Amino acid sequence: MxxxxxxxxxxxxxxxxxxxxxxxxxxxxxxxxxxxxxxxxxxxxxxxxxxxxxxxxxxxxxxxxxxxxxxxxxxxxxxxxxxxxxxxxxxxxxxxxxxxxxxxxxxxxxxxxxxxVGNAAHPAPPDEPMSAERVRWEHIQRVFELCDRNVSETARRLKMHRRTLQRILAKRSPQ
Structure with missing residues (x-):
């Protein structure tokens, strides 16, 4: 084009x-x-x-x-x-x-x-894909936002203990 x-x-x-x-x-x-x-x-x-x-x-x-x-x-x-x-x-x-x-x-x-990338071609995989820890953290953050930042509701939906979730949320995002 x-x-x-x-x-x-x-x-x-x-x-x-x-x-x-x-x-x-x-x-x-x-x-x-x-x-x-x-x-x-x-x-x-x-x-x-x-x-x-x-x-x-x-x-x-x-x-x-x-x-x-x-x-x-x-x-x-x-x-x-x-x-x-x-x-x-x-x-x-x-x-x-x-x-x-x-x-x-x-x-x-x-x-x-x-x-x-051409329509017939598949894009190459990323040079530096997100780590598994980062993907997990992103998912938790997304669910937390969808639950209007309600820790108890987020913990229930993720099937994890509320205190564990609070510790994860208090940490910085992994790379």
């Missing part, structure tokens, strides 16, 4: 702006949106060749943006970016038309690589 238009849809403003600057340095012509509604509106007004869409946005689900992009531009390469990674959402993203699915935090190199 010679068209390097890129739409970034993410409600995390610092991440969105940092990723936009990094992708502009890599040659993309970037537009940003902070919500599903604005993302769909921008995709319909000027269909992008590439898109990076967060799964969970303040006003809805990023899969709606992916579907809208696919309706106006079949050849668009869309990457789903999310902090709520699991198999079910990855499958839903691919069914909606996303070409790849990256967990947060993903750096600009990972995003660029996922966008530029």
């Amino acid at each position: 010679t068209d390097m238009s890129l739409l970034i849809v993410d409600d995390d403003e610092p991440l969105r702006l940092r990723l936009a600057r990094a992708m502009e340095k890599r040659g993309y012509v970037v537009q940003t949106a902070e919500s599903v509604a604005i993302g769909i509106q921008m995709a319909r007004a000027k269909p992008p060749a590439y898109a990076v869409v967060d799964l969970k946005l303040g006003d809805g689900n990023g899969l709606d943006v992916v579907t809208a992009i696919r309706q106006v531009r079949q050849d668009a390469r869309v990457v789903m970016l999310t902090g709520y990674g699991n198999i079910a959402t990855a499958v839903a993203a691919v069914k909606a038309g996303a070409a790849d699915y990256l967990p947060k935090p993903a750096d600009a190199d990972d995003v660029d690589r996922a966008l530029r």
Whole structure:
């Protein structure tokens, strides 16, 4: 593709702006949106060749943006970016038309690589994948946030002792 238009849809403003600057340095012509509604509106007004869409946005689900992009531009390469990674959402993203699915935090190199990989090719595994401890910590944090930061409810859902969970939450994230 010679068209390097890129739409970034993410409600995390610092991440969105940092990723936009990094992708502009890599040659993309970037537009940003902070919500599903604005993302769909921008995709319909000027269909992008590439898109990076967060799964969970303040006003809805990023899969709606992916579907809208696919309706106006079949050849668009869309990457789903999310902090709520699991198999079910990855499958839903691919069914909606996303070409790849990256967990947060993903750096600009990972995003660029996922966008530029050919449709028939599979992306290479990451050079430095998250450690098992980091994956566990991310999962615990995600469930904790989904339970509105309620330690007792989180411990119940994770089937772990409340004091054990409190000790894990008090520690810094593993690398």
